[in-house]
Amino acid sequence: MTITVAVSNPTLFSLAVPKPPPDSTGYITILRKKFLKKLETSGGGGGGGGGGAKINAWVDSMRASSPTHKSAASLTETQDQNSWIIHHPSALGMFEQITNASNGKQIVIFMDYDGTLSPIVEDPDRAFMTNEMRDAVRDVAKYFPTAIVSGRCRAKVCNFVRLSELYYAGSHGMDIKGPAKGPKNKKGNQAVLCQPAREFLPMIDEVYKALIEKTKSIPGAKVEHNKFCISVHFRCVDEKKWTVLAEQVRTVLSGYPKLRLTQGRKVLEIRPTIKWDKGNAIEFLLESLGYANAKDVLPVYIGDDRTDEDAFKVLRNRGQGFGILVSKTPKETNASYSLQEPSEVMYFLQRLVEWKRSLL
Template sequence: MTNQNVVVSDAKSGINMAITVAVSGFSTAAQKPPAVPGTYITISKKKLLQNLDINSGTRINAWVDSMRASSPTHIKSSPHLSDHDHNSWTMHHPSALDMFEQITNASKGKQIVMFLDYDGTLSPIVDDPDRAFMSDQMRATVRKLARYFPTAIVSGRCRDKVYSFVRLAELYYAGSHGMDIKGPSKGSKYKKGAEAVLFQPASEYLPMIDEVYKALLEVTKDTPGAKVENNKFCLSVHFRCVDEKKWSELAKQVGSVLEGYPNLRLTQGRKVLEIRPTIKWDKGKALEFLLESLGYANCTDVFPVYIGDDRTDEDAFKVLRERGQGFGILVSKTPKDTNASYSLQEPSEVMAFLRRLVEWKKLSLRRQFRIRRRLEEMKMSL
């Protein structure tokens, strides 16, 4: 059990009070990230800068190769998988829409809790991250979803930023890859107590993050298309609009800044490099914390469902597999190594799945109501 700083916000007075609470099972001690394939770049700083050099003008370092591998452009242009390989992947990660009945059967008698990534899941991936708007139809769908299930948005974005996109006060929000968590401010029957609780395990890193943000802005200012985003407890360097010939240069720029900050680590998402504190905290830890906050830490009758499209969502998928509860759904048009159990191809399929889930729950409640009414009528007739 470890002590964590939690900020309790009094909605009436607007005053934030910092308190320390004991949180079981969560450690935020700074340490080297675990060696999980495909999740962390574990090259030493010295070796990283050496690897960033281009040999003979054609060979680039493993980091830039990884940047290429994550590029949707390269995914589309890469050789097609054989039908056998594709079918094998689909067999192990079938469509959540096709397997909907099996999924709902597995959840019977349990409380479904929904966890949703934002970019690429609720909204399409776009060139300008500031314009990753969700559709009105998706917002209406998520609003209905939250009426029937506790629902959280878990994103690498700054919590305030993702809230400005979603604009639903009845949800839980976990920004900065789970390092900035806030419960619903109103309208949720699942909310615990009258206060909105903020959980921010990386607060001590804020001055360092701001310092690195300014440094990255400076070193990348002459790289066309590069965009540095301050997500409060982590930073994102978007290279979606950077000419591929400039990727090595951009990688050197980021590496030169990080060389002086051993307490920060580098991870990678879809066309984005992300800098985070070296605390042992990720979207999987955020999922566990939110389940505990909802009172489901050690329950066997909870059924968490996590939907996401990014490498960082794999931490949550892995947690669900290890817990043996619920399942993860990967949003992807192409086969990928994943701990998710099911798949959906794009946000439109995510919306279709969420709508079916809402309709299934409504029918279940109606059925339960009819059964209760019949039982009451039978009692009255005796």
């Protein structure tokens, strides 16, 4: 059975829940937040004025999230790291606490792909996961409903992961499909299809072609078509060319007020303006699995990027489940726990499987 959702009024899907309380940790001043706020308030797509300020905000944000040189850690940086770890402890070190919280509940696993299941690489087309990681994800899916939630297009993520028993949410959750085979979920559904931004597809195609043309003169720039959104990768672009790249992107977006610009790790992302993100995606998947208002569920979301914060916030707002941020450095986050790199994610998944098998 397939459920198709066409959203004509996206505001119906916005979460009517209070915002999470301010983080009481307060130990680290992370300047990136200031730059991102400038990025958001400067607007995403169309509109004529403010071009210079908009470009400056974008480039500031690009620099803040992409340090080109890493100096030796000072004493203050070490103290900040230690303070951050206290409030976002390792999910491996707190494994017993995590499993204890799942007593009497169904764990549901959500994971980003790039930087979480595979390392971040210069060529996004070569972001391959290891066979060992694939085995770990396959084993997890035997015991827990498991979903990959990525900014990539769903077909590309499916091709990387190659596991038909998973749920896949591509384009930041704007393209969701469930496993065609395997046990039915609590609602009796097998395949789940949600594409709330279908009307934007022709527009996305137009912008993609325009960006390819505009950026072809900038060495290292790569434009990726993710079906319902577009990624402009600048990981391999000389920092001196970032302003030029941002200007080219702004020129294209100026004619498309229904599209907005957001930012991930060394990538500018163009998306439809509808209220739909990774947080909405996990809400949709939990509802599809029959856990919309259930108390007997423990959602776990593992991700490394700013776009994953939308999912972390949803879990924090629900007061149910928790996020795990994959990062070696302190970041402002709504996640409860941390892991340093994909290898630790794999080890966490393996331990989860071993724990479940021991119960059975």
